[in-house]
Structure formats: C-alpha cells, structure tokens
Amino acid sequence: MSQTLNTLKRGERAIIIDVSSEEIPLKLLEMGCLPGNSVELVQVAPFADPMYLNINGSHLAIRKETAIHIIIEKEII
Amino acid sequence: MSKQINIALIGNPNTGKTSVFNALTGLNQKVGNYPGITVEKKEGICKLPRGVKAHIIDLPGTYSLNASSLDENVVIELLLNKNDKDFPDVAVVVSDVENLKRNLLLFTQIKDLEIPAILVINMADRMKYKGISLDIDFLEQELKTKIAVVSTRKKEGIDNLKHLISNYKDISTAPCLNASEIDKDYFDKLRKAFPNQLLYKLWLVITQDVNFGKTDRNEIEAIASFKTKSKSDLKRLQQKETIKRYQFINNTLKKGQTIDVSQAKDLRTKFDRILTHKVWGYLIFFLILLTIFQAIYDWSTVPMDFIDGVFANLSDWVKNTLPAGAFTNLLAEGIISGLGGIVIFIPQIAFLFLFIAILEESGYMSRVVFLMDRIMRRFGLSGKSIVPLISGTACAIPAIMATRNIESWKERLITILVTPFTTCSARLPVYLIIIALVIPEGRFLGLSYQALTLMLLYLLGFGTAVVSAYILNKILKIKSKTFFVVEMPNYKLPLFKNVALTVLEKTKSFVFGAGKIILAISIILWFLASYGPGEQFNNAENIVKTEFASQNLDQEELNQKIASHKLEHSFIGIAGHAIEPVIRPLGYDWKIGIAIVSSFAAREVFVGTLATIYSVGNDDEDTIKNRMAGEVNPILGGPLFNFASGISLLLFYAFAMQCMSTLAIVKKETNSWKWPILQLVIMTAIAYITALIAFQFLK
Known part of the structure; x- marks a missing residue:
C-alpha cells in the first residue's frame, strides 16, 4: 500500500514510488529523491520535523511539508 | 607565451x-x-x-x-x-x-x-x-x-x-x-x-x-x-x-x-543518535557554545597582555629614539596607538574563526541546522539561518553572504536583516575593554564574571536577532515558496591544514581590512586632536598658567593641565563638545562621543580612537586600559567608565548598526537601498533608547 513519506517511522525503510514534480524542487531530485530509489528515516527532530533521511545512500534533511509530496511504499520487514 | x-x-x-x-x-x-x-x-x-x-x-x-x-x-x-x-x-x-x-x-x-x-x-x-x-x-x-x-x-x-x-x-x-x-x-x-x-x-x-x-x-x-x-x-x-x-x-x-x-x-549512526537527540542534542549544542566563549576569554589573556605591552613599549621607544617633532608624535601617538588597538584582538578573533572552522569542517554545523529548523521557523527563519547567525559572531559580511543557500526569499531576507545583531568580532574589542573596566573579577561556578558577561552579550545579540525576526515575519508581506533541503555530511575529523588556512585567511583579511580604516582614522584623529583654531588652543600654555598661578602646581601637573586644555580646544574637542548634549544622557563624555562617531565606519575603531585621543599629549608609557581607567567623569566625578556608563556603552554597541561594509553588502544582496537604510535607522534607535534607559536606571 502506498503512503506519503511523512508517515515513515524512525528506522523504517521504503521505496519511492512517485514524486510530485510541481511541488518538489529539482535540487532534491538531483540529490537522489527519485522514483525507484530507497529511503530510510534516520532521525527526526522534535515534532517529527524536519526529517533526516537516507535516500539512495545520500543523507539529507527535508521538512515535513515537502515529505507529504513524496509517495512511498514501505518495506515489509 | x-x-x-x-x-x-x-x-x-x-x-x-x-x-x-x-x-x-x-x-x-x-x-x-x-x-x-x-x-x-x-x-x-x-x-x-x-x-x-x-x-x-x-x-x-x-x-x-x-x-x-x-x-x-x-x-x-x-x-x-x-x-x-x-x-x-x-x-x-x-x-x-x-x-x-x-x-x-x-x-x-x-x-x-x-x-x-x-x-x-x-x-x-x-x-x-x-x-x-x-x-x-x-x-x-x-x-x-x-x-x-x-x-x-x-x-x-x-x-x-x-x-x-x-x-x-x-x-x-x-x-x-x-x-x-x-x-x-x-x-x-x-x-x-x-x-x-x-x-x-x-x-x-x-x-x-x-x-x-x-x-x-x-x-x-x-x-x-x-x-x-x-x-x-x-x-x-x-x-x-x-x-x-x-x-x-x-x-x-x-x-x-x-x-x-x-x-x-557506522560511526555516523552512533554520533547522530546523541548529537541530534531531542534532549541531548540541544544540551550538547549549548555546552559547545559555552566552551567556546570561555575559551575565547581565558586562552587569549596571555597573548593579549603581551601585545598590549609591546605596543606601549614601541610607542615609548619611538618617542625616545626619533628626533622630537610632529612626525614622531604622529607615529607614536596616532599610528602606533591606533594599530595597537586592532592588533591586540588578533588572538581572540583567531580563536573564534578557529572554532567556527572546526564546527563547519567536522560536519556538526548541519546537525545544528537540523535541530534548529523547527524552532527557527517559528520566528520566520530557516534552520539554515543558524549558520549565518553563528558565523555572524565572526563577521556579518560573510554571514550575510552565507544566507544564499536559504531557499525561501522571505526567510533569507529576514536572516539578512537580523544577522547584524549577532555579536561580531568587531564588537569584541569594545566589549572586552569595557568589561575589563567595569565588571569585577571573581568566579561563579568556575566561570569568571567577565566571561559570563560576555556570554550574556552574545545571547543578547542572538535573542534580539530572533525577536526582530519574529516581528519582521509578522510585518513583511512576502509570499514565497519555501523549500528546505540540507545535506547531512559524514562526521570528519577536521584537517589541520584546512582549518589553519581558513583561520589564517580570515584573520588576515579582518586585520588588513580593519587595519586600513583604523590607520586612516587614527591619522585624521591625531591631526584633529593636535591642532585647533583660535586663542584657547594656540595660547593654552599661558591661559593655564594664569588660571592655576595661585595653586603652586609642579611642572608635571601643569603640563598635564596644558595638554588636556589643548585637547579640549582642538578641532576634535570642539566637535566632541558639539555632540555632547546628545550623548550625555547616556553617561558618555565628549571623548567617548568622538569614538562613537568615528566607529560608525567600523566598530573596532572605538578602542583605537580612544587610544589615539588619550595618548595625544600624554608622555607616560601606559596601556590603553590603564588610561581609560584613569579618566574622570567631568560632571558626576568618579571614574568615567563605571558600572552604569559601562553597561550603557555595552548596550549601545550591542544594538547599533555601525558598520559601513555590512550596509554595503546588504545593499548588494537585497539589491535595494531600502533595507540597509531601514537597518541603520532602526538599530541605532534601539541602541540609543536602551543605552539611555540603562544609564538612567543604574547611575
């Protein structure tokens, strides 16, 4: 079942299914946030915002407001 | 070819x-x-x-x-x-x-x-x-x-x-x-x-x-x-x-x-578990800041005392060795004193740049960005504003340039506008000398009062920046899409060569950049303080001799009286007296007034200016600090630099926009004169009002 990235819990992994190109800056795509790539939530700041992610081997932090535009499918452990 | x-x-x-x-x-x-x-x-x-x-x-x-x-x-x-x-x-x-x-x-x-x-x-x-x-x-x-x-x-x-x-x-x-x-x-x-x-x-x-x-x-x-x-x-x-x-x-x-x-x-995970922790992360960040300020204060004392002594000796040596005359006076009283006022702060400024370079190089700065984003957003800033606000403690100019990676224009503009409130290294000379004069020595929980005062001033600058950001965020009506992407690099042990080159480069450009202005201003001030119009200046010797004829002063005391009479009626003295009504309510005399006016070019000129003014006509070999401690308030009596006027001065320098280079950079980065002029007017007004209130309550 697909969900948005902001529902990911710490330590969970998922695969990126789709990114809404209108809302997501090109820079984030260039850093590896593309359909098919894996994503893991490394750490969250208080109130789960921003989110510290490992996307395709790149470590970066984005805000929750950006994460809701990224569709993921969680890995079943 | x-x-x-x-x-x-x-x-x-x-x-x-x-x-x-x-x-x-x-x-x-x-x-x-x-x-x-x-x-x-x-x-x-x-x-x-x-x-x-x-x-x-x-x-x-x-x-x-x-x-x-x-x-x-x-x-x-x-x-x-x-x-x-x-x-x-x-x-x-x-x-x-x-x-x-x-x-x-x-x-x-x-x-x-x-x-x-x-x-x-x-x-x-x-x-x-x-x-x-x-x-x-x-x-x-x-x-x-x-x-x-x-x-x-x-x-x-x-x-x-x-x-x-x-x-x-x-x-x-x-x-x-x-x-x-x-x-x-x-x-x-x-x-x-x-x-x-x-x-x-x-x-x-x-x-x-x-x-x-x-x-x-x-x-x-x-x-x-x-x-x-x-x-x-x-x-x-x-x-x-x-x-x-x-x-x-x-x-x-x-x-x-x-x-x-x-x-x-995977060392990254282990470090991140603590350094980006909801509680420990913030606590560690605070402890790191505390350590930095304590270090800047304690570690620099020895080299600073040494430099102060060297310049005092140098000035004395020039006077005794070179033939007496206007040029020797200019060199000893104008140039060497003025330059001494900047060279003395090299140790502290170098330490500050050193710590900032280490925080950047190690990858820790990105963690601070991550930790602070949510909080900063509440004030209309971005987590990335923390980098300009921290490097603003070195100098507002590179700090304002560092706002470029903030994606949202509104967050960026607010960061640019409030960054000059953070305590830049040019304020440091002013703070240090005044703290040394008016804050007693002694320790509280192992931290010296003087270091704590300095820390408070840094927090005050940071707090004001954040509060102004909050107000600006409410006032400014700018719509801009906000994006926030920050890379979290791996932790690295900083390379000695990189850190050393950064510190060297930044300190050098600070000293030469400020040095040029200070040298020019010192020379101008020396001329203005050594010459004057009219009878009162040119005939000072006779006037003073007649005035004190009944008091039987010895030659040395008489010379002092003549020198200070001359200074008071020199060009600079006249200018200082003209602005005195405006600054007297803040607890300053005309000499401090001159120093404040000349430091609108750059804050660090303050100490150099006082050094130049006080050394004109003064033959004793003495350090700047001792000379300032000896000044007497002409109206209230007692030392001129006491607790009330000291706090008033500290607050004035904490808030006032006294840096032409920063104004120029803000003009460039915002592409408009509107913002730098706004900064100049509002910051100076806040400075005057708080200094006034502080002095009137404490005196």
Whole structure:
C-alpha cells in the first residue's frame, strides 16, 4: 500500500514510488529523491520535523511539508 | 607565451574539494571576489611535473549544473563561456567515495559540455571502513575519463592527480551518455536551429537564468528565444534528464563498485543518535557554545597582555629614539596607538574563526541546522539561518553572504536583516575593554564574571536577532515558496591544514581590512586632536598658567593641565563638545562621543580612537586600559567608565548598526537601498533608547 513519506517511522525503510514534480524542487531530485530509489528515516527532530533521511545512500534533511509530496511504499520487514 | 594550464576545480559541497585545492596549491593561493558580485573567488598556482604551472580556480560547490543560487551561477557561467580568461583547459571534478552516486550526476553533466574532465575520488581512506571497493579500470572506461583516487587526509594520490592534469590532452571529451534521448523531437529541432552549437550547452542556456559574458550574449539571446516549451514542461524534462543520468550512474556503479556492508563501520549512526537527540542534542549544542566563549576569554589573556605591552613599549621607544617633532608624535601617538588597538584582538578573533572552522569542517554545523529548523521557523527563519547567525559572531559580511543557500526569499531576507545583531568580532574589542573596566573579577561556578558577561552579550545579540525576526515575519508581506533541503555530511575529523588556512585567511583579511580604516582614522584623529583654531588652543600654555598661578602646581601637573586644555580646544574637542548634549544622557563624555562617531565606519575603531585621543599629549608609557581607567567623569566625578556608563556603552554597541561594509553588502544582496537604510535607522534607535534607559536606571 502506498503512503506519503511523512508517515515513515524512525528506522523504517521504503521505496519511492512517485514524486510530485510541481511541488518538489529539482535540487532534491538531483540529490537522489527519485522514483525507484530507497529511503530510510534516520532521525527526526522534535515534532517529527524536519526529517533526516537516507535516500539512495545520500543523507539529507527535508521538512515535513515537502515529505507529504513524496509517495512511498514501505518495506515489509 | 605561457605554458600555464587553466584548471577548474568542481564538485558537490562536502566532498573535500577545498582540501584537494589546498593540497595542490599549498600557500600559493589568494581569495578575492568575482567582478561585480560578492561570491568568493579562490585561485591558486600549482607546480606540475616538467616545470609546467597550472592556474587553479576553486569553484563554489554545487550539486548540478542547474543553478539555483548566485554561487552556483558562477560555475555554469564559467563553463559556458569559452572566451573567459579562466575558461578551463581541464575540469577536475572532486567526488567523495561514499557518495559517488550523487557526485557523478554533476560529472556526467560536465562531460556533456565536452570539456576534458578528470574524476577525483576523494576520501579514499574511508573505503576500508565502509567496505567499498572500486574497479577503477572499468569506471574509467564507462565514464570516459581518467580517475585519481586521492586521500587528502593521508596525503595520497596527489602526485598521480598532478600527473593526470599535465597529460590532460589525452583525456576523451566524449559525453558518457546521450541525454537528448529524453525528448528526441525537441532536441532534433534544437540541433537544426543551431547546428554550430553544443547541444547540452543550448539546453543549459534554455533552462537556466544566468548572465553570460558579453562576447557570447548575442548568440545566446538568439537561442534563448527558441523557447518552444512551457516552464513546467521544461521542469518535467529536467526531471527526466536527472532520472536518465541516474540510470546510467546506477548501472555503471553496479558493476564498478562493490560495497560489503558487513565490513562497514557506522560511526555516523552512533554520533547522530546523541548529537541530534531531542534532549541531548540541544544540551550538547549549548555546552559547545559555552566552551567556546570561555575559551575565547581565558586562552587569549596571555597573548593579549603581551601585545598590549609591546605596543606601549614601541610607542615609548619611538618617542625616545626619533628626533622630537610632529612626525614622531604622529607615529607614536596616532599610528602606533591606533594599530595597537586592532592588533591586540588578533588572538581572540583567531580563536573564534578557529572554532567556527572546526564546527563547519567536522560536519556538526548541519546537525545544528537540523535541530534548529523547527524552532527557527517559528520566528520566520530557516534552520539554515543558524549558520549565518553563528558565523555572524565572526563577521556579518560573510554571514550575510552565507544566507544564499536559504531557499525561501522571505526567510533569507529576514536572516539578512537580523544577522547584524549577532555579536561580531568587531564588537569584541569594545566589549572586552569595557568589561575589563567595569565588571569585577571573581568566579561563579568556575566561570569568571567577565566571561559570563560576555556570554550574556552574545545571547543578547542572538535573542534580539530572533525577536526582530519574529516581528519582521509578522510585518513583511512576502509570499514565497519555501523549500528546505540540507545535506547531512559524514562526521570528519577536521584537517589541520584546512582549518589553519581558513583561520589564517580570515584573520588576515579582518586585520588588513580593519587595519586600513583604523590607520586612516587614527591619522585624521591625531591631526584633529593636535591642532585647533583660535586663542584657547594656540595660547593654552599661558591661559593655564594664569588660571592655576595661585595653586603652586609642579611642572608635571601643569603640563598635564596644558595638554588636556589643548585637547579640549582642538578641532576634535570642539566637535566632541558639539555632540555632547546628545550623548550625555547616556553617561558618555565628549571623548567617548568622538569614538562613537568615528566607529560608525567600523566598530573596532572605538578602542583605537580612544587610544589615539588619550595618548595625544600624554608622555607616560601606559596601556590603553590603564588610561581609560584613569579618566574622570567631568560632571558626576568618579571614574568615567563605571558600572552604569559601562553597561550603557555595552548596550549601545550591542544594538547599533555601525558598520559601513555590512550596509554595503546588504545593499548588494537585497539589491535595494531600502533595507540597509531601514537597518541603520532602526538599530541605532534601539541602541540609543536602551543605552539611555540603562544609564538612567543604574547611575
């Protein structure tokens, strides 16, 4: 079942299914946030915002407001 | 005639590009600005085998050739402009072995420009810890390049890199993939319209919004008119292009790179668990700040006392050795005293730059950005504003330039407007001397009162910045889309060479930049203080002698009276008295008034000015501090620098906008006079009012 990235819990992994190109800056795509790539939530700041992610081997932090535009499918452990 | 090779050093941020630059050039480097803009331009000379010299430009770090900031524009402007004198013969693309996938995106773009490109895989010493092995021959073949595996930390691979650079003519200029496949029709049309141009160059010109060199402009404008697609279509194509490039990179690395996860030692996770923790993370950040301020205060005392003594002796020696006369006085009383006022602060400023460099180099700064984003957003700032606010403690000018990577214009503007409230190193001299005069020695919980006062002043500056940001956020009606992406680099032990060069460079530019202004102002002040109009000045000796004839003063006391009478009726004295009514309610006399007025050029002039004013006509060899401590308030009696006037001065300097260079930079970065003028007026008003209230309550 697909969900948005902001529902990911710490330590969970998922695969990126789709990114809404209108809302997501090109820079984030260039850093590896593309359909098919894996994503893991490394750490969250208080109130789960921003989110510290490992996307395709790149470590970066984005805000929750950006994460809701990224569709993921969680890995079943 | 020259056999010089032009090299452009390009790479993502956090790949150790600057370490490679330092390893290639050593001390043969200089930092300047690109013409017309405030982007820092780092250049250096590197000696290659067979006596060939290479000129290297360290370009600003960028993730791709799709520029989204002024700094990144510099990169593509240079790479697209063949006529630029710095246009590279060879591009050296620096990548980090742990982030090859992401780093190669930029590399494939540069290859599409058909510039010979060498790939540096840096941080090779990390391969063992991460279980990474590379098939270099395969990668060289797929990426159509030569690869230098380098470890700047272990000083390995640099000679090989130099060798590759000197043989750059052997490197293929063919692209590694065909990006035009993303929309064949469109690119075919484009090729037909401009048969003589490089396809990828055309594509960049169409999708980017950059200024190009004069020479290329006409043809480029002709191309820019070939916009047959809407903005959102173009963006979709750029996305397709990025996916295409990643496909190629993923396939290449699947064969060329193996990662044995069982071998990987993950220090990052362990550190991050504590340093970005909801409670410990903040606590550690606070402790680090506390340590920095205690260190700046305690560690610098010895060298500072030493420098103070040296300058006092030097001034004395000049007076005693050179023949008496106007020039000797100018040298001893004007120039040496004025310069002493700035040189004395080198230890503290160097320490401050040292700590900031370590925080940046170690990767810790990104964690602070992550921790603070949510909080800062409440005040209309971004987590990224923390970098300008912290580096603002060194100097507001680089801090304001560091706001460029804040994606939202509103958050960026607010950061620019409030950054000058943070305690910059130019305020430090003023704070230190006043704290030393009015805050008692003694300790509280192991921390000295004086260090605590300094810490409070830093917190005050930071607090004011944040509160003003909150107000500005409510007032300013700017709509802008907010994006926030920050890379969380791996933790690294800072390289000594990088830190040392940064500290050296920054301290040097601070001292010479400020030194020039201070020297000029010291000379002007000395003239104004040594000459005066009218009877009162020129006939001072007789006037004083008559006045005190009944008091039987000895010669020394008489000379002092004459000197101070002269100073009071000199040009500067007259000017000082003119402004005295305005500043008297703050607890200042006319001498402090002069120092405040002259420090509107730059704050650090304050101490130098007082040093110059107090040493004119004063024959004793003495330190600035002792002279200031001896000043008597002409109206209230008692020491001029007491608790009330001291606090009042501290508050005035904490809030006032007294830095012309900062105003100039704000004008440049916001492209309007409106914002710097607003800063000047509002900050000075806050300064005056708080200083007034403080003095009136405490006196």
